[in-house]
Amino acid sequence: xxxxxxxxxxxxxxxxxxxxxxxxxxxxxxxxxxxxxxxxxxxxxxxxxxxxxxxxxxxxxxxxxxxxxxxxxxxxxxxxxxxxxxxxxxxxxxxxxxxxxxxxxxxxxxxxxxxxxxxxxxxxxxxxxxxxxxxxxxxxxxxxxxxxxxxxxxxxxxxxxxxxxxxxxxxxxxxxxxxxxxxxxxxxxxxxxxxxxxxxxxxxxxxxxxxxxxxxxxxxxxxxxxxxxxxxxxxxxxxxxxxxxxxxxxxxxxxxxxxxxxxxxxxxxxxxxxxxxxxxxxxxxxxxxxxxxxxxxxxxxxxxxxxxxxxxxxxxxxxxx
Amino acid sequence: xxxxxxxxxxxxxxxxxxxxxxxxxxxxxxxxxxxxxxxxxxxxxxxxxxxxxxxxxxxxxxxxxxxxxxxxxxxxxxxxxxxxxxxxxxxxxxxxxxxxxxxxxxxxxxxxxxxxxxxxxxxxxxxxxxxxxxxxxxxxxxxxxxxxxxxxxxxxxxxxxxxxxxxxxxxxxxxxxxxxxxxxxxxxxxxxxxxxxxxxxxxxxxxxxxxxxxxxxxxxxxxxxxxxxxxxxxxxxxxxxxxxxxxxxxxxxxxxxxxxxxxxxxxxxxxxxxxxxx
Numbered sequence: 001x002x003x004x005x006x007x008x009x010x011x012x013x014x015x016x017x018x019x020x021x022x023x024x025x026x027x028x029x030x031x032x033x034x035x036x037x038x039x040x041x042x043x044x045x046x047x048x049x050x051x052x053x054x055x056x057x058x059x060x061x062x063x064x065x066x067x068x069x070x071x072x073x074x075x076x077x078x079x080x081x082x083x084x085x086x087x088x089x090x091x092x093x094x095x096x097x098x099x100x101x102x103x104x105x106x107x108x109x110x111x112x113x114x115x116x117x118x119x120x121x122x123x124x125x126x127x128x129x130x131x132x133x134x135x136x137x138x139x140x141x142x143x144x145x146x147x148x149x150x151x152x153x154x155x156x157x158x159x160x161x162x163x164x165x166x167x168x169x170x171x172x173x174x175x176x177x178x179x180x181x182x183x184x185x186x187x188x189x190x191x192x193x194x195x196x197x198x199x200x201x202x203x204x205x206x207x208x209x210x211x212x213x214x215x216x217x218x219x220x221x222x223x224x225x226x227x228x229x230x231x232x233x234x235x236x237x238x239x240x241x242x243x244x245x246x247x248x249x250x251x252x253x254x255x256x257x258x259x260x261x262x263x264x265x266x267x268x269x270x271x272x273x274x275x276x277x278x279x280x281x282x283x284x285x286x287x288x289x290x291x292x293x294x295x296x297x298x299x300x301x302x303x304x305x306x307x308x309x310x311x312x313x314x315x316x317x318x319x320x321x
Numbered sequence: 322x323x324x325x326x327x328x329x330x331x332x333x334x335x336x337x338x339x340x341x342x343x344x345x346x347x348x349x350x351x352x353x354x355x356x357x358x359x360x361x362x363x364x365x366x367x368x369x370x371x372x373x374x375x376x377x378x379x380x381x382x383x384x385x386x387x388x389x390x391x392x393x394x395x396x397x398x399x400x401x402x403x404x405x406x407x408x409x410x411x412x413x414x415x416x417x418x419x420x421x422x423x424x425x426x427x428x429x430x431x432x433x434x435x436x437x438x439x440x441x442x443x444x445x446x447x448x449x450x451x452x453x454x455x456x457x458x459x460x461x462x463x464x465x466x467x468x469x470x471x472x473x474x475x476x477x478x479x480x481x482x483x484x485x486x487x488x489x490x491x492x493x494x495x496x497x498x499x500x501x502x503x504x505x506x507x508x509x510x511x512x513x514x515x516x517x518x519x520x521x522x523x524x525x526x527x528x529x530x531x532x533x534x535x536x537x538x539x540x541x542x543x544x545x546x547x548x549x550x551x552x553x554x555x556x557x558x559x560x561x562x563x564x565x566x567x568x569x570x571x572x573x574x575x576x577x578x579x580x581x582x583x584x585x586x587x588x589x590x591x592x593x594x595x596x597x598x599x
Contacts (some may be wrong), residue, residue, distance in 0.1 A: 027501070034502035038418035039430060041411045042471040046437055049468035053448030060448065116342060123335045133585035134343045137350065140581060140588070142531040144549035145570040148556070149349045152356060152563055158365040193346060197457070221331065250443045253533055257553060272532060273443045280447045281538075291445050300441060 017307075061290035081291035091292065094275040095299070100180065100188075101255075101271060102248040105187035109195050110245055116192075117199035118225050122211070132200065135193030143190075147257035150186050162205070173258060179265035183255050187248070195240050202236035203229065238311040245307055249300045252277065272296045354572065356567035364563050376564055383565035384555075390569060392544050393551040397573070399549060401529035404466040408525045409518050411471035416479025417510050421492055431480075438473045442534070450538045452505065460541040465530065475521045482517035483510060487517070523588050527577055548573045 061081055065074040085091050124131055138146065153160045154172035162169040172182040206229065214224050252273040259269050261278075270278075272292065280289035351371075354468075356364050359374040373455075384390050419431050449468070458464040487510060496507045509516075523531065536550040552569050555562070581588065 001368060003422075015326075021523055027459065031496075032424070033422040035418035035422035036504075038414040038422075038502075039434075040417050042434060042473070042476060043430070045468060049452065050437060050440065050445065053445050055451050056451065057444065057448040060451075072485070104344065116339070119335045120339055124339065129586060131339060131343060135346055137578070137581060138346060140527050140531070140577060141350075141574060142549045143533050144553050145353065145574050148566055148570050149353045149356075149550060151556075152364060152567070153349060153352060155365065158369060163368050188351075189346065192342075199387060246441065250441050250538075252443065257533075260556075276443065277446070280450075286447055286451070289447055292449065297441060297444055297549070307378055309413045 002006065045183045047169060056181045057290045057293065061286055061294055063287050065287045066284050079289070081288045083293060085288055085292050090270070091295075094270050094272045097180075097269065098251060098271040098273075100247055101184055101187065101251050102245065104181070105184035105191075106241075106244045106248045108188050109191055110237070110241060113192055113195035113199055113240075114230070114237070115225065116195045116201060118229050120196070121200055122221070123221070132197060135196050137193070138190045143253040144257055146186065146190060147254060150182075151258060154182050161305060174264055175262040176268035179259055179269050180265075183269055185256060186254050186258065187251065190191065190254070191244065191247070195244070198236060198240045198243075199233060202233055206232050234311070238308070241311075242307060243303055246300060249296070336582050349434075350574070350578075354565055354571050357571040358568075359564055361562060361564045367465060377568060380562075380564040380568035383562050384569050387555050387562065387565065388551050388569070389544050390548075390551065393548050394572070395544050397530055397547040397549075398544060400462050400465045400532075401526045403462075403470060404529040405522050405525045407466065407470035408472055408475050409522055412475030412479045412521060413483075413511060413514060413518065414506065415471060415476045416481075416483050417506050419476065419480040420484035420487075421489070421510075430516045434476050434481075438477075446534065446538060459539055460545055461539075462538045462545065465532065465535050465547070469529075472525065475525065478521050479514070479517055482514060483491075486517070487513050507599075519584070523580065523584055524528050527588075530577060 060074075062076060062078060063074045064077045064081070120128065120131060140265050151173065154162075156162065156169050156171040156174065159169075159172070161172065172178045210228050211224055214228055219227070251271045251275050255269040255271055256274055256277070259266050273296065274290040276296065278288050279285050279292060352403060355370055355373055355448075358377040359370050360379070363370055363374060363376075363460045390525045415434075418429065419434075453459050453461075453464045456464075458467075491509060491513075492505060495509045500509070531549065532547070533549045534555075540546055540550060543551065543554065548569070552566060552573070555566055555569070
């Protein structure tokens with residue numbers, strides 16, 4: 001176990017004078033304690049800003065508390081907040097909206113990214129870095145900047161998207177019917193490149209010999225994709241889909257910034273994370289909001305687990321977090 | 322692959338497809354910069370403008386009338402710089418300890434670091450706000466950079482790098498020469514961590530620069546808003562100065578785009594490092 005320790009005692013062995021012996025001892029002690037000091041900042045910060053808030057939120061979810069009345073005004077209500085949230089029709093509506101977004105913006109991300117990554121991998125050489133960079137830019141751009149530009153592009157009167165599409169102008173962000181697909185598109189647009197990059201990094205590990213052998217056997221590009229790349233990409237698919245699932249189920253920023261709260265479409269795009277935010281910061285009901293956050297957490301955990309089961313054992317093992 | 326060099330019909334079709342994707346992804350950025358130079362009336366003209374106009378300066382002036390924009394930009398810069406500096410130092414230290422030292426509980430502690438990455442951020446939104454309230458950090462910039470000052474992803478990245486790229490002999494030699502632990506870290510390990518520090522610095526800076534939910538929850542006064550929050554506050558239901566807003570957006574995007582052009586490969590490699598097996 002402790003290899004440095006044995007190394008140290010070997011070093012400290014020829015130590016005749018008491019002064020140098022005590023210095024060696026001090027150094028040994030310092031070396032033993034140093035790693036704890038080095039990792040301490042993370043654990044101190046995690047304790048204060050990660051673990052404590054987490055436990056506090058469990059406690060909070062079991063209390064009724066109005067933010068305005070100070071900490072003393074908290075009183076125990078047991079599971080009532082959970083009951084209240086579950087029976088609130090807006091909560092179940094927000095869950096359905098969240099699931100809708102997860103599927104409608106999530107599935108196309110992978111259905112497009114997989115073959116696209118394969119095409120880029122097999123076709124492009126010199127322009128490859130440029131293309132990968134271009135696909136990746138939305139991922140490193142502020143969600144507000146993205147929401148702002150899409151607000152103008154989706155604008156009903158003379159927005160670029162309505163100008164391109166034939167037919168009567170659509171009120172994308174104001175009409176409850178159209179706001180969802182518009183938001184789903186923005187989410188798809190933002191995360192497509194991230195998934196392409198993930199799949200590309202996995203494709204690079206697949207040996208070219210496999211494709212060459214398949215080409216010699218007369219396999220078409222499609223067959224190579226279907227029978228060589230796809231099976232070998234399975235671990236990465238599991239990882240990427242898990243990330244999409246977790247990310248989409250906590251969707252907040254895109255609908256929150258794109259659709260103003262007073263818009264006619266606001267309720268149709270309210271995700272559970274937005275519902276939680278409004279409950280806390282607009283209604284001041286921090287207890288129920290905490291209960292909602294834990295309900296959402298368990299739903300995400302359950303769906304992630306179901307996804308892992310769906311992919312089977314071979315899915316998770318090969319990829320680190 | 323040799324077939325990549327000849328222009329077969331299938332290759333042309335592929336290039337067209339990939340190119341269409343690039344255009345689809347780049348178009349919104351193009352329009353941000355174009356609209357930043359157009360008057361509000363022209364942005365919503367029919368057909369919409371696709372080339373630069375001459376209203377950039379008026380838009381910036383308008384932006385400065387509506388927002389303390391330079392202060393917002395300064396705040397963004399300050400928060401992102403502090404977050405980056407702290408992360409580089411603290412993640413390198415922790416990564417060094419996890420990569421090089423042997424100590425009791427190391428495995429469990431490292432598992433805790435990794436496990437902390439899996440907690441969804443929304444779960445902490447409300448209690449974090451309350452912790453900040455208790456600490457009196459509401460509306461304080463430090464509420465934005467202190468909590469994530471030693472990020473788990475950064476510790477993971479630094480551990481991977483120090484573990485593989487820095488020869489153990491070098492560290493042992495420094496110790497033999499009588500270097501203390503901090504001295505070894507500072508003068509031997511850190512100077513060799515350049516590439517990993519570059520990647521980590523970029524990731525941290527970009528995330529801090531783009532952070533929206535953090536400032537939304539803790540920042541109160543417009544002077545203390547970071548750029549994303551400030552830009553959003555300028556949006557109003559019926560009288561939004563879109564040209565000015567796009568100018569602000571463009572200014573906020575530009576530094577990252579420039580950094581990205583120069584460091585795309587390193588950044589992509591760093592961000593996917595957690596995903597690809599080492």
